[in-house]
Amino acid sequence: MAFICEPAETRADTLPTALHTLNATPKTVHWGYFDPARGPSLRIKSGDLVQAEAITHHAGDDPELMMDEAVTAIFREIPEADRNPGVHIMTGPIFVEGAQPGDMLEVRYLKMTPRCNYGSNLAANWGHLYEEFGQKERVTIYELDPNANTASALYAYDFPGKYLVPGTITSCPVCDRQSALPGVRVPVRPHLGTAGVAPDVKGRVSTIPPGLHGGNIDNWRIGAGATMYYPVQVEGALFSIGDPHVSQGDGEISGTAIEASLNVLMQIILRKDFSFPSPLLETPNYWIVHGFDPDLNQAMKNASLDMLHLLHEHQGLSRNDAYSLMSVASDFAITQVVDGTQGIHVRMPRGIFPAKGSVKDPS
Secondary structure, rough: HHHHHHOOOOOOOOOOOEEEEEEEOOOOEEEEEEEOOOOOOEEOOOEEEEEEEEEEOOOOOOHHOOOHHHHHHHHHHOOOHHHHOOEEEEEEEEEEEOOOOOOOEEEEEEEEEEEOEEOOOEEEEOOOOOOHHOOEEEEEEEEOOOOOEEEEEEEEEEOOOOOOOOOOOOOOOOOOOOOOOOOOOOOOOOOEEEEEOOOOOOOOOOOOOOOOOOOOOOOOOOOOOOEEEOOOOOOOOOOOEEEEEEEOOOEEEOOOEEEOEEEEEEEEEEEEOOOOOEEEEOOOOEEEEEEOOOOHHHHHHHHHHHHHHHHHHHOOOOHHHHHHHHHOOOEEEEOOOOOOEEEEEEEEEHOOOOOOOOOOOOO
């Protein structure tokens, strides 16, 4: 399996063949779900580049700062009754010619640029400390400084009632604005909270929980310079992106990140030369495996087993050696605890392994 010995950025057999533009419109997005029955918004060939718009469903937290005419059209034309069973606005799906169940979709995220220089964080009713804050929800609006690559709190307000409708629009010009986080600067690291292929099930699948298809993984490392591998489950893969963030910490403790729309440039490559059981992340310095389950202990075990699979099946280590290496060299962390299905990720540093060619390729 050459992908482990040869990083994505060095492979020469996947030069782009075409560049496509996929704007987010009421006809090219689907709100709150993956569905294999949904027709594609774009058809591409393996290796093509796609410039796509990812829109945050929290743009209504300050519509004056975070909604332009095109975003307003999505909020206006997609009825609330069609925003289910999840909450995220998903751009796509993208049909990849030749993709079949059992293949892998390699998505190289090349560039992620904020659509506007504002984002929103909601301390939500699904946040981890909702009860401890007296069941009160609070919105903090952040302003981005593109020169310093940081974000600072512009103001905050208490959300009126309970945030239940995806795409709620709040009348911020007349809300009770409060100062927040004076002097604090948060590093900006744009990434996609939710992306993935269509699961092989009948009907809509919520965008809220992560799963083997991808979905709401909420790992801030899925940004520019990273490569994700998604197991294809249906013909064409039907890949979609959404839930864009500009910053998030591991855990996503309040229920959201800094939610902000992004313009995403990516290269999508069909891989038929290897398989992997779950979404696999490759960054310049790490391989990162994800585990999911409503029980955090089981999510930890799932991540452990898939990392064991990676090291044994693709790196050629014995299971005993792989188990030892995982304990002494890998870092396990909580990705998020707010999506119902909770997430664990484990990072294995790539630089500790011998150079390409010095480890036997088990394939």
